[in-house]
Amino acid sequence: MVDEYRTWLRNGLLVRHDSKKNYEDHYKKKMAVFDNGVKFNFGITTVNDKNWFYMLSMDGQLWNDEHIDVIFYYFQKKGKYDKRNNFSFTTVDCLFKQRIDVVHHAYRNVKTQTNVANEEQVLIEYVKGHRLIANVPWHTFDNVLIPVNIQEENHWLLVLLSFKDRRLYVYSSYQSAGHNTVVRNEIKKLATLLPHFLHLAGFYVNQKA
Template sequence: MDVILYYLWKKSKQQSHSNYRYTTTNCFLKTYIDNASATPEYEDKIVGTIKGFGIPVGLPWHLTDDVYVPINCNGEFHWVLAVVALKERCIKVYDSMSSSRTNRKLCSEIQKLSIILPKYLESSGFFEQKDN
């Protein structure tokens, strides 16, 4: 999954003339979100990711249309791609192994992301910087 996201990140860097702008996060963003309530260090990492700091983060989120986030489902060998559509203010989920068992686990993971992400977008100053 990280290889695919690295490719997309490199592609976005090479095609700066395109109107569609996106960035990727590494697979640790979900871990940061899961642990943010326990340790303030993780909150700083989330805000840093949104602002475009860290490796292999591409662009700051306020300069993009979408953010590609890989999510591991409960430590299993099952990954999905969550696309945070910033202009639409929604999360689109792409899952190649869709089943009712994984959908229940996935729904809770995405719900957690959808609840906590606006808080960190606000604290990072995303809404003040958003260039439409």
């Protein structure tokens, strides 16, 4: 099956498909769009272009938010429905960290005129389990998986919020002095705001109940 997928993925590729920077189409003319209007439905998005799979599967390609969201959506379903797993977890999407960034910026800049009431309410909805497809209230699980994009480094990392340990664990495939500083600054935003929104969402009360 994997071999068939690789053959399908390479069918119609441009000769110099991997040398084009910031160029979306890696396939010959009309070879990227599926025949007869076929689409892949991944629950939270539909795909009808092989370039999406190219970016997902080929070396050296950067995954975008949609790739990460699809992967974490299926992680979320696994955490919700697979009771054989001793690791109790749920997930968020890429927008979660972006909303944290917006609120954090507004909180730090008290003179700003930006109204973040909507962003605050959305973050509360994440915790209550009202925001995403197949979402669940956070107090019913032990961990939350959070994707974080370090834009300065073009790098994705995983943050694990552990309620039992009351810690944020950071998993990254790359380390350097400068990179670690950037990562630390991003994680501080989560460390600062997560307890606040857990409280606003009634997490601690529900967890004890």
